[in-house]
Amino acid sequence: MAEKRLTLGVAARLSRYLQILTQTRKSGRSTISSRVLSEYANVNPTQIRRDLSAFGKFGKRGVGYDVDYLITRIKDILHTAGQHNIALLGCGNLGTAIASSDVFVDHGFRIEAVFDLDPARIGQRIGGLTVQHPSEIPETVAERDIIVGVLAVPASAASSAAKSLIDSGVRIIFNYSEALLDAPPGVTVHSMSPAGELLYALYFYLS
């Protein structure tokens, strides 16, 4: 079957649905209605039904969507089934929180290596891994097939941290810092923007 590349909007919404469905399954529920999915995703139910019906007949009227089945199908559509390896840079409070949480693990991402410049942290264990010096990035990225770099470093250190990962072959940079990073061709930089999202929430509260 020929496949069309998804638009940015569809891919973003499907990714969000997948995250919600995974959490729904984790909480022990096996079905979900488009209305409930809509509330969690902040997407209107008509849009959700349209997004999902484009890929086949998923839902049953009055019963809702089968969570397991929908997870499998969306993973197929997004080609994100399988395991994807992460290197985490920065083992301060934020990095430690990320390494100790299952936010990525639940979705097939595994943190395979952690790095920090601080000599006091190197050799320590966080989230079951030993903190390494960034000079070991190139070898580690190659050996452990790492494609995602997560930056939990101060904004002032983000640019050089990203560069060392990209030079070693990492193709997706997931930036938790506020720094604005330039992406060379073939590299995706995704910046978390909590302040931007909070401003957005505030607008609808104030207006």
Added chain:
Amino acid sequence: MAEKRLTLGVAARLSRYLQILTQTRKSGRSTISSRVLSEYANVNPTQIRRDLSAFGKFGKRGVGYDVDYLITRIKDILHTAGQHNIALLGCGNLGTAIASSDVFVDHGFRIEAVFDLDPARIGQRIGGLTVQHPSEIPETVAERDIIVGVLAVPASAASSAAKSLIDSGVRIIFNYSEALLDAPPGVTVHSMSPAGELLYALYFYLS
């Protein structure tokens, strides 16, 4: 002048532009081109020019947008000028990272109170504030005019934490946990979804 309510998409993009512009100003630059703004925002330049031109003539060909002026105008449009007070729940690694960063401060949000259930943390200082017991939420929210609650608690604790804030009058819940939270009428729940965003980045890498 009569004002139209912004659509979800426009409000989201303007919020993101504002966050990028604030960071641009912080890095010492006074102008920005639609192309550069486009790269940081992952929005195409035509869309950016359309979003901004709807509110007046901002840019100069060949020079770009004046960063200060654009920040002021977007804040006007979003009605987000001024100070907005936050209560932070959860003072573990993530909460400490949030309290110590300037990610919210830079955008007119101030963390005014921090809470944790752990007796060992109560009374400690983080980010210049003293950790309080959650029993003090109602009084503190009223006294300090808090409208935003930031949840940096484990997923299992998120629902009750949100409830205590909402019962005290908080109208925006900013949820860093993976928990799916139900929002009563008049309350906005915004969940950070790093895994969802990473799945989205992965799709464009893999396809």
